[in-house]
Amino acid sequence: MVPVKKYREVDENLVRQKEAAFADFIQRKGLKTTRQRNTIIATFFRLRGHISVEELLNQVKQVNPRIGYATVYRTLHLLVESSLVEERRFGDGLARYEGHSDVEHHDHMICLECGEIFEFFNPRLEALQESLAEENNFQIFRHRLELYGACKDKEACNRRKARGNTAAGAE
Amino acid sequence: MVPVKKYREVDENLVRQKEAAFADFIQRKGLKTTRQRNTIIATFFRLRGHISVEELLNQVKQVNPRIGYATVYRTLHLLVESSLVEERRFGDGLARYEGHSDVEHHDHMICLECGEIFEFFNPRLEALQESLAEENNFQIFRHRLELYGACKDKEACNRRKARGNTAAGAE
DNA sequence: TGGATTACGAAAACTGTTTTCATTTTCGGC
DNA sequence: GCCGAAAATGAAAACAGTTTTCGTAATCCA
Numbered sequence: 001m002v003p004v005k006k007y008r009e010v011d012e013n014l015v016r017q018k019e020a021a022f023a024d025f026i027q028r029k030g031l032k033t034t035r036q037r038n039t040i041i042a043t044f045f046r047l048r049g050h051i052s053v054e055e056l057l058n059q060v061k062q063v064n065p066r067i068g069y070a071t072v073y074r075t076l077h078l079l080v081e082s083s084l085v086e087e088r089r090f091g092d093g094l095a096r097y098e099g100h101s102d103v104e105h106h107d108h109m110i111c112l113e114c115g116e117i118f119e120f121f122n123p124r125l126e127a128l129q130e131s132l133a134e135e136n137n138f139q140i141f142r143h144r145l146e147l148y149g150a151c152k153d154k155e156a157c158n159r160r161k162a163r164g165n166t167a168a169g170a171e
Numbered sequence: 172m173v174p175v176k177k178y179r180e181v182d183e184n185l186v187r188q189k190e191a192a193f194a195d196f197i198q199r200k201g202l203k204t205t206r207q208r209n210t211i212i213a214t215f216f217r218l219r220g221h222i223s224v225e226e227l228l229n230q231v232k233q234v235n236p237r238i239g240y241a242t243v244y245r246t247l248h249l250l251v252e253s254s255l256v257e258e259r260r261f262g263d264g265l266a267r268y269e270g271h272s273d274v275e276h277h278d279h280m281i282c283l284e285c286g287e288i289f290e291f292f293n294p295r296l297e298a299l300q301e302s303l304a305e306e307n308n309f310q311i312f313r314h315r316l317e318l319y320g321a322c323k324d325k326e327a328c329n330r331r332k333a334r335g336n337t338a339a340g341a342e
Numbered sequence: 343t344g345g346a347t348t349a350c351g352a353a354a355a356c357t358g359t360t361t362t363c364a365t366t367t368t369c370g371g372c
Numbered sequence: 373g374c375c376g377a378a379a380a381t382g383a384a385a386a387c388a389g390t391t392t393t394c395g396t397a398a399t400c401c402a
Binding site: 201202203207208238239240241242 | 347
């Protein structure tokens with residue numbers, strides 16, 4: 001009913017598809033293909049979850065240490081513009097980037113203990129929002145729903161916390 | 172059913188009550204009462220809506236021009252700590268502050284045209300979230316739901332836009 | 343009322359992000 | 373394959389919002 005998506009293994013075919021889609025986008029816009037951008041998107045699409053700029057840059061630097069913040073930021077903007085990636089902000093002041101998952105839209109539960117971010121989708125929720133908007137003479141373009149709280153599975157949660165999960169920390 | 176709260180007139184009694192509550196809080200914490208803080212909270216509680224720091228400072232300066240950003244920020248932190256005020260961030264990078272309305276919790280619809288922020292509350296929505304969390308073995312502490320879109324009442328919307336509404340602008 | 347404590351205000355520092363600018367790279371046309 | 377216009381890069385500076393610092397001033401309990 002409410003499939004919380006656990007991070008799947010990164011599907012190499014899907015990644016290739018996205019790289020191709022981005023190449024397309026670049027071409028359509030009359031922009032140029034560069035080694036740096038390729039490195040950045042290849043790295044990004046092979047990471048899972050909700051990636052901050054710093055996390056991405058760290059990974060990217062392992063491939064090409066000369067790439068800096070500016071290029072990463074610029075490439076992420078292009079990725080967002082191309083609709084291949086979404087920008088999210090949870091309460092910690094960092095922008096995080098999320099390669100589209102299979103579920104077109106989804107919401108988030110954020111554990112304030114271990115930092116894990118769970119994704120979920122529920123059609124009744126969407127429908128209810130629609131009807132509330134309707135009642136108020138309002139047209140929804142997009143929405144954002146975040147549930148902040150704690151995992152009830154304390155073992156798993158503590159394990160993640162110990163591992164030093166990287167995600168939207170306590171606000 | 173879904174009462175979108177339009178800004179009510181500021182209830183002077185309620186304001187006094189909040190001022191008293193804040194004084195209490197200050198005392199309990201062993202802090203000191205100062206003219207500047209009094210000015211700031213008196214001003215804040217008499218403003219309606221979702222106030223940014225700059226908006227508040229502008230108002231405050233009309234009473235005492237020597238008050239600066241630092242004191243406003245510090246006072247707002249105290250207000251949040253005292254639970255008399257909530258901090259919110261819509262997509263425009265500014266923190267906004269909201270004196271508790273009568274409705275304990277509520278969500279927001281943000282018009283990207285005119286900037287108006289509507290508040291609403293719906294128990295079915297709350298219940299649905301609870302049950303989703305339950306299903307996922309997750310305990311909600313708090314949540315945030317924002318619907319971004321546009322007013323359908325175009326006349327009112329344009330009027331507000333012309334007036335240069337101050338609110339979470341386009342992201 | 344003295345004196346420890348807290349608050350103030352201006353300015354500097356900080357953080358995440360964007361822009362600038364001089365240099366390098368890409369790529370369509372020859 | 374090479375030219376040259378256009379775009380991209382990287383380092384550093386700029387920026388915006390917010391926080392901290394630091395010397396001075398106000399508060400308030402004994």
